[in-house]
Amino acid sequence: PGNGGFKIIGGHTDSPNLKVKPRSKRGVNSGCTQLAVECYGGGLWHTWFDRDLGVSGRVLVRNSSGGIYQKLVKIDRAVLRVPNLAIHLQTASEREAFKINKEDHLSPILATEAAKVLTGETENTDTKEKKSEKDGWTEHQEPLLLQVIASELGIDVEDIADFELNLFDTQKAALGGVYSEFVHSARLDNLASCFLAVKGLVEYATEEGLSEDEDISLIAMFDHEEVGSSSATGAGSPIMGDAVKAISAALNSGESNPDLYGATIRRSFVLSVDQAHAIHPNYSGKHEKGHAPKINDGMVIKRNQNQRYATNAITGFLVREIARKSGLPPIQEFVVRNDCGCGSTIGPIISSNTGIRAIDMGCPQLSMHSIRETMGVCDLGNGLALFKSFFKYFREVDESLEQ
Ligand SMILES: [Zn+2]
Incomplete structure (x- = not known):
């Protein structure tokens, strides 16, 4: 002008949040399927405990002709949770310190093994990659996470090529x-x-x-x-x-x-x-x-x-x-x-x-x-x-x- x-x-x-790691699979620990997450920014991480967490972000999806397109996804319900440790299980000094280890204590729980049995989903839920497009990515992802994303987006699990996902509090x-x-x-x-x-x-x-x-x-x-x-x-x-x-x-x-x-x-x-x-x-x-x-x-x-x-x-x-x-x-x-x-x-x-x-x-x-x-x-x-x-x-x- x-x-x-x-x-x-x-x-x-x-804003600071927990993001899903490139290899989301953290496996089953003490009967709970957990997700691997990474801290983004300087969050007040103790406030992430005992919240009803959803997950959102973008997903790269394969189309039928081999191309890739992006889709936004928002799972707006409490599919994840980082539970506090009961006060009875903490020593006096642990209570006072109010301290967490960001790698060990922030892994959210996605599901329990017991529920898997109750719902009859006992078969191996490991997802298969399309043989022709195998690049080793899928085997490192938590299958339950891929399933939730696929059903939300109305796509097949094997069409998910990559993602960038954030956890968020579902409370309005x-x-x-x-x-x-x-x-x-x-x-x-x-x-x-x-x-x-x-x-x-x-x-x-x-x-x-x-x-x-x-x-x-x-x-x-x-x-x-x-x-x-x-x-x-x-x-x-x-x-x-x-x-x-x-x-x-x-x-x-x-x-x-x-x-x-x-x-x-x-x-x-x-x-x-x-x-x-x-x-x-x-x-x-x-x-x-x-x-x-x-x-x-x-x-x-x-x-x-x-x-x-x-x-x-x-x-x-x-x-x-x-x-x-x-x-x-x-x-x-x-x-x-x-x-x-x-x-x-x-x-x-x-x-x-x-x-x-x-x-x-x-x-x-x-x-x-x-x-x-x-x-x-x-x-x-x-x-x-x-x-x-x-x-x-x-x-x-x-x-x-x-x-
Ligand atoms: Zn700011």
């Missing part, structure tokens, strides 16, 4: 608190931000005068933030810079122009949105008093002088000004305590890859990386309003800054 830039809201879609999201002021749900970090970004863009595009907007309004959702963002689908990939280049060139009669690209980058901005840590009433000492965001009390700007977050005085002020112009509650500020490590986000990664200015912000929440997290209902409304206002007022506020 000649006089415009890119107004970008970026976030991550992934719920409102909580006396005033229904909380949302309890899995993956609020960071699907709450992604939901608000999508809704914000759609509402801005349908309600506002897009035809007079010289800027590009864009949202970008990345995978692999929980493990550092270095992947083809992560924020560390070249896709953000490539997209800005390609879209600018397309709007400039198909020609790329380094001067135009540089000017576009300078006029662009990334709102890096990720959930923030609200102060916890039982652990209030974990926050620094002056920077302790509260649930349902406004959006949170995150800052870190060591550049774990991308916010600086200009980008922070800009967003505060947009919030003020839109009549939103005052923005809250978060800085981690000096004696505590700091998380990071995609903000500094995109900013350092592309040179685009950025801010890190998000809605406050509790229990980050638990299997079931908590945030405030009002913060969802505040987030949506702010994201829409960002698309609406960014250029005006940015230009007022330059004068």
